[in-house]
Amino acid sequence: MDFFQDTEPNLSKPIIIAAMQDMGNVGSIVINFLNNSLRTKTFRISKTPYPTYVVDKGGYVELPDESWEYKCTKDLIIFGGGKGQPQSTEELNELCQDVVDIAKKYSAKFIYTLGGFHTNRIFNNNPKTYITTTSMELTKQMEKMKIDTTPQKSIITGFNGLILGFAKMNGIQGIGMYGELNEPEIPQYRAAISIIKTLEKLTYMKFGDISQLEINAQEIERKFRN
Helix, strand or coil: CEEECCCCCCCCCCEEEEEECCHHHHHHHHHHHHHHHHCCEEEEEEECCCCCCCEECCCCEECCCCEEEEEEECCEEEEEECCCCCCCHHHHHHHHHHHHHHHHHCCCCEEEEEEEEECCCCCCCCCCEEEEECCHHHHHHHHHCCCCECCCCCCCCCHHHHHHHHHHHCCCCEEEEEEEECCCCCCCHHHHHHHHHHHHHHHCCCCCCCHHHHHHHHHHHHHHHC
8 A cells, every 4th residue: 555645634633434435335425425515625645556446438448546535624534435445455454554543643532434234124214323342341331322233243344344453453442333234236325324323423523414315315216116
């Protein structure tokens, strides 16, 4: 991985929200929404020299400029979004460590990550968000707030799980939020909406108008019903 930073933001103990594209595109939907709504500014870029896909332009291919940005606003760092995530263990570990290093540099209070939670439960357009944390004590605090915790043991793969492990190894508190979805191959806007509402509850912040996400959800549902 290559990392580039040409500005130094003035941040004091920010919260970090970090997630990458995953099933149902949930991670990217939420991160892109936050960046657009909060009008964040880029201050650091991570880039892989080893792309995980090519773009077919219709008869010929182009290599993508596969990179992910750190953006910020007051008391908040947002990382990720976009397309894809590193596929090699080495690059994934390097990227997670960089997020943790940025957290340490700016004395971040918390790292939140988020993604999809595949389930067979029928939730009628009202998916739950489940959380898991870096400590039993923190999980108990979440339970007191009536936040649903992940219902069974599982392995969380990719960046949106591994970053919690790196946070834990480095003594940083972290929470993973995973929105229910039934069909991981299509964009899951309702899972994203559920996560945003949970994130607002946990951070005591407001992240903006989610009405466009609701419209997107309805359009997807209409498309796949027909």
